[in-house]
Amino acid sequence: MAPRTAQPEATAAQAGALARAVQKLSHDRIVGVAVVVLVLLYFSIAVAGFLAPYSAAWSSREMANAPPTPIYMIDAGSGSLTWPYVFRYEKTFNPDTFSYAYAPLRESTYPVRLFHTGEPYKLLGFIPLNVHLFGVDQPARISLLGNDINGRDIFSRMFYGGQVSLTIGFLSLLIVFPIGMIYGGISGYFGGKLDNLMMRVAEVVMSIPTYFLLVSLAAILPPGLSSAERFTMVILILAFIGWASLARVIRGMVLSVKNQEFIEAARAMGVPSFWIIVRHILPQTMSYVLVAVTLSVPGYILAESGLSFLGLGIQQPDASWGNMLKEAQDVSNIINRPQMMMPGFLIFLAVLAFNVIGDALRDALDPKSAIRR
């Protein structure tokens, strides 16, 4: 039975501090902007199928490396303003320079259609739809950021890549935090030999340089994994790297909490140890954990994109911001098609937003900073 009598006042105080912190943050304009940026990013990956004109895999080889499609608003005949339209492009080969170029076929125009019917997709993963926010009729194509080397639309793939890059961190955290907290909680609460042993194990994991462990683990993934399996493996690898340092910090916090009176009271009433840890001790670390979660999401985003950038994380044809940048490793690619750096910019934006919110949250929860504010 769950004893509720020993419910500590301190937990209520924590909740109060949290509420006050959120109150304080709601007036901060920069934090506001960061929240808006994150909401926009997550909203757009949630409805990626609708916002992206094409699916992630939709490719036409003959349109490889096509530049962004220009959108015209002036009618060629009358010179007056019209509804935006595009031309169909065709690859031409110049036998003198041995180079390919893309030339517009000007005989017919293709208006940009809003709520255009195109490829079917599943909104939020379960609502079957085929309406896209915008699009053009076949055989013309509209690619706002051009195509990649396989003739796939970079703009569309940015949304699908975001689905991977922005969620992988959270999914890893879902593994890291319970494990780290319970491990640290048990180690700190019981102390003695068990604590010693558990901390040595954590130290082993922490003694291996992070990126080295990341690369070695990713490099031994067996072949022939389906993309869902690979996705799961990358999450597990990231989680394996992260839990140890969290467990250590939690253990330290548990050590300072476990001798307080309300814990003794709970123990005297015969509350089982595991229940004391989960119900009474770990809630005391809540505000730290909240800040740690916000501040560690960027680390996971960067780790995933770094791995995929090296070719060890998410593999083609699946998109992730990291593996989209992989193509940009050739300098001449970036120089000719700077739009390829867009995923890098998005990673930066997401990481920055998480950092800003995490920093502000930490300042707001830190009693020392009360003097400054």
Place this chain on the structure above:
Amino acid sequence: MSIPVYIVKRVAVSVPILLVVSVIGFTLMRYDITLGPIDIPAGILSDKNASWRVMDQVRFKNPIDPMANLKQNPAISKAALDQETRRLGLDKPMHVQYWLWLTSLLQFHPEALFKGNVGGFFTPDLGKTFNGEEVFGVIVSRAGNTLLLNVFVLFFAWLIAIPIGIYAALNWRKTSDRLMTTFTAFGMSFPSFVLALLAAVFAVQTGWFPLGGIRSESFDTLSLPGKVWDILHHLILPGLVLTVGGLSSIQRQMRGNLLDVLAAEYIRTARAKGLPENQVIYRHAVRTAINPLVTLFGYELAALLSGALLVETTLNFPGLGQLMYKSVIETDTNLVMASLLMSSALLVLGNLASDILLKFVDPRIELD
């Protein structure tokens, strides 16, 4: 606990840790799973090292089996293959391979001490790489490059970050503070490899900096100042990329610490007793605020070693990170093990060094 006892205790604890790390590393490298093709980045230097790259591409496309490219060659006989397998020790079970590796690494000769030959006491043999080079030599040359890069980065990051951290704290919430804080927030959030890509573009577009490598081809013909400049010239781009990240976190830490200290009561006391503002800040506040950063120093040294992996790979800098990456991909076991152990040992030593440094700058701290 006195400092020497503490050091001995910590080192004693870290030996079994390093052993376990080596077992984990060996298992990762040698555990018998067949591996699929891995898509390797083409790298930045496509023209200069074109043939080398193509060779690598071919090799990397194979399943990760150290013998794969030999097996593909029809000119190599079965007997030669078997001989090569034996030379690399691949015919034995994994735990035997590990034991062989460990015993050849840990060669202690106590009898050498009696003969007065101290150098002969410990003669570790790290084995050979798959290409037949001595692992020790490869590691030393790469570690030298990485160390050079890190010294460059640490020097500039700290030299710039500490003053602007202090400046930002003293001008708290003024425009200059906001500008710097924004800049460092950007610096912290920029993925290092994206920055490295931009640096590569910059180098190619302007032609001001060489791309990849640590020295030019004409290095041997240069005069001494020419040689120094040549190496510096190659260090600037990767150094700059890594400095931005390091600088940002140190600046933010310094600013935060100093702000905390400035709010403390002894600072008010110092001001109240009429000390000049300069003395209050530089003698009392900054000295206290800089303490926690000392711990950062040790961690940073170790973190840089593996953190530079992405930047080194992207900019083709011949450092330890790039070596690690390549050897992991090729499962060049001896090379992987050596670099793994070295970087783990550096990590452990870095943490130890920062704990001890902290004790020196802040005697209140108890070592336990």
